[in-house]
Amino acid sequence: MEAADVVVTGIGMVTPLGATAPSTGDGWRVGQSARRRTLSELAGTPLERAEVGVLPELDAVGRLGGRRMLKYMSDASVLGCLAAREAAEDALLKQRFRPERVGIYSGTGLAAANVEDVVPMLRESIGADRRFSCRLFGERGLAATNPLLSFKILANMPPCLVSILEHVKGPNFIFTPWEGQTGAAFEQAWMAVANGEVDAALAGGADNPAYPATVVYLRKHGLLRDGEYPSAGAGYVVMERAESAMRDDRRAHAQVVRVDLQASDGGSRDPLAARVGRTFAAAPAILVALACQAPIGPVSLCGVDRQEFRAELKEPS
Amino acid sequence: MRRVAITGFGVVSPVGVGREAFWDALRNGRSGIGRISRFDCTTFAVQLAGEVKGELALPSEVADVAADDPKVGFAFAAAREALAGAGVEELSAEALLHVGTSLEAFDLEKVIHNGEPDFRAVAERCLSGEIQRFQIPLDTAARLLCETFGRPRQALTNCSACAAGAQAIGHGFRSVRSELFELALCGGFDSMINPLGVGGFQLLGALTADNERGPGACRPFDAARSGTVLGEGAAMLVLEPLEKARADGKHILAEVCGYGSTLDAYSLSAPDPDGDGATRAMRAALEDAGLRPDQIAHINAHGTGTRLNDEVEALAIRRVFEGVWQHIPVSSTKSMTGHLIAAAGAIEAGACLLPLLQGMMPPNPSLSRVGSGCELAHVTGEAAAFDGEYVLSNSFGFGGQNATLVLRRFDGRG
Numbered sequence: 051m052e053a054a055d056v057v058v059t060g061i062g063m064v065t066p067l068g069a070t071a072p073s074t075g076d077g078w079r080v081g082q083s084a085r086r087r088t089l090s091e092l093a094g095t096p097l098e099r100a101e102v103g104v105l106p107e108l109d110a111v112g113r114l115g116g117r118r119m120l121k122y123m124s125d126a127s128v129l130g131c132l133a134a135r136e137a138a139e140d141a142l143l144k145q146r147f148r149p150e151r152v153g154i155y156s157g158t159g160l161a162a163a164n165v166e167d168v169v170p171m172l173r174e175s176i177g178a179d180r181r182f183s184c185r186l187f188g189e190r191g192l193a194a195t196n197p198l199l200s201f202k203i204l205a206n207m208p209p210c211l212v213s214i215l216e217h218v219k220g221p222n223f224i225f226t227p228w229e230g231q232t233g234a235a236f237e238q239a240w241m242a243v244a245n246g247e248v249d250a251a252l253a254g255g256a257d258n259p260a261y262p263a264t265v266v267y268l269r270k271h272g273l274l275r276d277g278e279y280p281s282a283g284a285g286y287v288v289m290e291r292a293e294s295a296m297r298d299d300r301r302a303h304a305q306v307v308r309v310d311l312q313a314s315d316g317g318s319r320d321p322l323a324a325r326v327g328r329t330f331a332a333a334p335a336i337l338v339a340l341a342c343q344a345p346i347g348p349v350s351l352c353g354v355d356r357q358e359f360r361a362e363l364k365e366p367s
Numbered sequence: 368m369r370r371v372a373i374t375g376f377g378v379v380s381p382v383g384v385g386r387e388a389f390w391d392a393l394r395n396g397r398s399g400i401g402r403i404s405r406f407d408c409t410t411f412a413v414q415l416a417g418e419v420k421g422e423l424a425l426p427s428e429v430a431d432v433a434a435d436d437p438k439v440g441f442a443f444a445a446a447r448e449a450l451a452g453a454g455v456e457e458l459s460a461e462a463l464l465h466v467g468t469s470l471e472a473f474d475l476e477k478v479i480h481n482g483e484p485d486f487r488a489v490a491e492r493c494l495s496g497e498i499q500r501f502q503i504p505l506d507t508a509a510r511l512l513c514e515t516f517g518r519p520r521q522a523l524t525n526c527s528a529c530a531a532g533a534q535a536i537g538h539g540f541r542s543v544r545s546e547l548f549e550l551a552l553c554g555g556f557d558s559m560i561n562p563l564g565v566g567g568f569q570l571l572g573a574l575t576a577d578n579e580r581g582p583g584a585c586r587p588f589d590a591a592r593s594g595t596v597l598g599e600g601a602a603m604l605v606l607e608p609l610e611k612a613r614a615d616g617k618h619i620l621a622e623v624c625g626y627g628s629t630l631d632a633y634s635l636s637a638p639d640p641d642g643d644g645a646t647r648a649m650r651a652a653l654e655d656a657g658l659r660p661d662q663i664a665h666i667n668a669h670g671t672g673t674r675l676n677d678e679v680e681a682l683a684i685r686r687v688f689e690g691v692w693q694h695i696p697v698s699s700t701k702s703m704t705g706h707l708i709a710a711a712g713a714i715e716a717g718a719c720l721l722p723l724l725q726g727m728m729p730p731n732p733s734l735s736r737v738g739s740g741c742e743l744a745h746v747t748g749e750a751a752a753f754d755g756e757y758v759l760s761n762s763f764g765f766g767g768q769n770a771t772l773v774l775r776r777f778d779g780r781g
Contacts, residue, residue, distance in 0.1 A: 091486050091487070091490075092487065092490055093487070094487055095487050095490045095491050095494070096490075096491065096494050097490060097494065122635055149632060150629070150647060154630065158526065160471070160502065160504055161470070161471045161473075161502075163473075168478070168484070169484045172475065172478055172479060172484040173483075173484060175475070176479060176482055176483070176484075180479075180481060180482030181476065181479060181482075182475050182476040182478075182479045184406050184407040184408070184410075184562055185407055185409055185410045186410070187410075187475070187562050187566065188407075188408065188409070188410030188411040188412075188562070188566065189410040191566075192411075192566045192569065192570060195570070197570040197571070198570075198571075199567050199570065200567035200568060200570070200571055201635055201636070203470065203471075203567075204469065204470060204526075204528060204765065204766070205469065205470070205471075205505060205526035206469075206526050206527050206528045206531075206764070206765070206766050206768065207635065207766055209766075210630075210635060210765075210766030210767055210768065211635070213630040213631075213632045213766075213767060214632050214633065214634070214635070214767070216632075217632050218630060218632055219629060219630045219631070219632045219643075219644065219647070220628075220629065220630065221628040221629065221651075222527070222534075222628055222629075222630050222768060223525065223527070223534060223538065223628075224525065224526050224527045224768075225523055225524060225525055225526065226505050226506070226524055226525075226526040227504050227505055227506060227524070228504075228506065230521075230522075231506070231523060231524060234521060234523050238538075262486060262490070263486070263489075263490075263501070263502060264502075266489075266490045266493050266494065266501070267493075267501070267502050267504075269494065270493050270494055311521055312520055312521070313460070313518045313519065313520055313521070313522070355506060355510075355522070356518075357521065357522065
C-alpha cells in the first residue's frame with residue numbers, strides 16, 4: 051500500500067506555560083517561561099534550591115468527567131488524560147472514527163509513587179530494630195496503602211486510561227522512560243496512519259519528573275545540566291490521513307512529512323528546556339504539538355537515551 | 368514483503384535456564400512454582416512464585432545491577448543466548464533492539480532511616496553516593512545490552528504490561544518484514560518477586576493464596592482456579608529476513624508470520640467480559656498472516672489462572688475459531704512457569720517453538736476439571752504430539768492491552 055499523506059487534526063497540551071494547547075502555544079509565542087519553585091520535600095538537602103516547573107491550575111475532575119477514574123491515576127496519568135482529551139476533542143475523534151480503527155502510541159516517564167500512598171505503608175513496616183521488616187510489611191504495611199497502588203506505578207497505565215476515557219480500541223505501543231521512547235511512539239503512530247493500519251492515531255507522552263524522588267535521580271545521574279529544571283507535562287496529537295480530514299472538512303494543523311528516530315552520539319538536546327523545563331518522556335509530544343501551531347516547521351531533540359527524534363512538519367497543502 | 372525467520376532464542380525461566388532446559392521442562396510438565404525464597408513472605412497471603420534458580424554467569428557490571436534488580440540479569444542472559452544461537456556478535460546500525468518490561472525496582476528498605484520513612488535522608492544518602500541505586504529505570508537492561516553488544520539504530524523499552532513481550536516481538540517482526548531493519552533482538556524480561564510487586568498484586572486480588580497447592584497452584588482454565596502466580600525471567604528472539612538467514616547458512620528455528628494488537632478500552636483491572644479486544648487481536652494476527660482460523664494447529668493461551676481472564680479468553684478463542692476450536696489443542700504454560708508479566712509473551716513465543724521444532728505441545732498439568740465457560744481442546748496431563756504448521760500465542764495485559772503472535776514451522780524452503 052502506498053503511504054498516504056498524514057496530517058495533525060487534534061492537539062492537546064498541559065505544560066507550565068498553560069493548561070491547554072492554545073494557552074501553551076500563546077505562552078510559547080510571546081516568550082513566556084515556566085514559573086518555578088523549590089520542593090519542600092528536599093528542604094535541608096543539597097537540593098533544597100533545586101527548582102521545578104510549576105503547572106497552572108488544572109480542572110481534572112471537570113475535564114475528565116468525575117472523580118471515579120482519578121483514584122486510579124498517578125499525576126502523570128492525569129496530565130496525559132487531559133492532553134489526550136483535548137486532542138481527541140479537537141479532532142472529533144470519537145465522533146468521526148470507529149474505536150477499533152484508532153491506535154494509541156505513547157511514551158511514559160519514570161515511575162513515581164505519591165508520598166501519601168507510600169509513607170503510611172512504610173510506617174507500618176518498621177520493626178523493633180528501626181528497619182524495614184518484610185514480615186510487618188506483609189502483616190500491616192500492605193493494609194495501610196492504597197490498594198490501587200499498582201495502577202498508579204505501572205508504566206502502561208497512563209495510556210491505558212486514555213484508551214478507556216477516549217474509547218480507543220486499536221493497535222498500540224507504550225514506551226518508557228525517556229525522550230527517545232516517545233519519539234519511537236510518534237514514529238509508530240505516523241507509520242500506522244500512513245500505511246493504513248489505523249485511520250487515526252493518538253500519539254503523545256506524559257511525564258512528571260518534578261516529583262521529589264525523580265529530581266534526586268536526575269541530579270544524581272547528571273541528567274540535568276546547570277540551569278535546567280524538570281517540569282511535569284503532557285502532549286498528545288491526533289494524526290490521520292489528509293484524505294479523511296478533507297472529507298470531513300476538518301482543519302489540519304500541520305502535515306507530518308516524516309518522523310524518525312536514530313541512535314545518536316550527541317549529548318541530550320531539548321529545545322524546550324530553557325522555557326518549559328525538561329519534561330523528558332513528554333518532550334517530543336509537546337515539541338510536536340507546539341510545532342503544529344505557527345510557525346510550523348521541523349523539530350528535533352536528542353534524549354538522554356542517546357536517540358535523536360526528528361519530525362518534519364509543514365503547512366498542510 | 369519478506370518472510371521473517373527466528374534465528375536465535377534465549378531464555379531464563381522458572382523451569383530452567385537456557386532453551387534446552389526450558390523446553391525439556393515444558394515437554395515433561397515440570398512446574399517451576401514454589402514457595403518464595405527471595406524475601407520473607409511468612410506474613411503475606413500469597414507465598415508462591417515461579418523463581419529463577421541457578422547462577423547466570425553475568426559480567427560484573429551487569430551482575431552489580433542485577434543484585435538490586437534481578438530482571439536486568441535475566442534480560443542480559445537471555446539476550447546473550449539468543450545472539451549466540453543466531454551467530455550474531457554485534458548489534459549494528461541496521462538492527463532494532465526492542466524489549467518489554469513492567470515495573471521499576473524500588474528498594475523499600477532504603478527509604479527508612481533511623482526508624483522513619485525519611486525522604487530527605489534518602490535524598491542526601493543518594494546524592495552523597497552512600498546509596499548507589501534507589502530507583503532503577505526500566506531502560507537499564509536495554510542500555511547494558513547496547514554497551515555490551517553494540518548500538519542498534521533504535522533501542523526501545525516497551526512497558527505494555529503483560530502484552531509487552533509479545534508487542535516487542537510483533538514490532539520486531541514487522542520491522543524486519545517491511546525492510547526497515549535487517550535484524551531485531553526482541554523479547555521481554557521481568558521480575559515482580561519482591562515485597563512491593565507481590566504485595567501490590569496481592570492487593571488487587573490477582574494472585575492465588577492457595578499456597579498449599581505448591582507447584583500446581585496456577586491452574587489456568589480449571590474449575591477451581593483461584594488466581595495467577597507470579598513468575599520471573601526473560602526470553603529473547605533474534606529475527607532476520609528468512610532469505611538472508613538461509614543464505615548465511617543459519618539454523619532457522621521457525622518463522623514469525625502474524626501479529627495483532629488491540630485495546631479493550633474497558634477496565635484497568637478486568638478484561639472486557641465480551642472478549643472483544645482479545646477476539647480482535649487474534650483476528651488481526653490471522654489477517655496479518657493471511658491465514659484462515661482452521662489453519663492454526665495449536666494455541667498457547669494467555670491462560671493466567673484468574674477466574675475472569677480465563678473465561679473471557681476461552682470465549683474469544685471459541686468465537687475466533689468457531690467450528691474448529693474443538694480440534695485445536697491449547698497449552699497454558701503459565702501453569703508451569705507462573706505469569707512472567709512483561710516477559711510472558713516472549714517466553715510463550717519460546718514455548719511455541721517446542722511443537723514447531725520438536726513436535727510436542729506442552730501440557731497444562733494443573734488442569735483437572737475444566738471450568739464452566741473455559742471449554743477448549745486443552746492439552747492436559749502429558750505433552751501431546753504436534754504435526755501442524757501454524758501456532759498462535761496470546762498475551763492480554765493489565766490495562767486492556769492485547770497482543771497475538773502467529774508462528775510457522777519452517778518448511779526448509781526460502
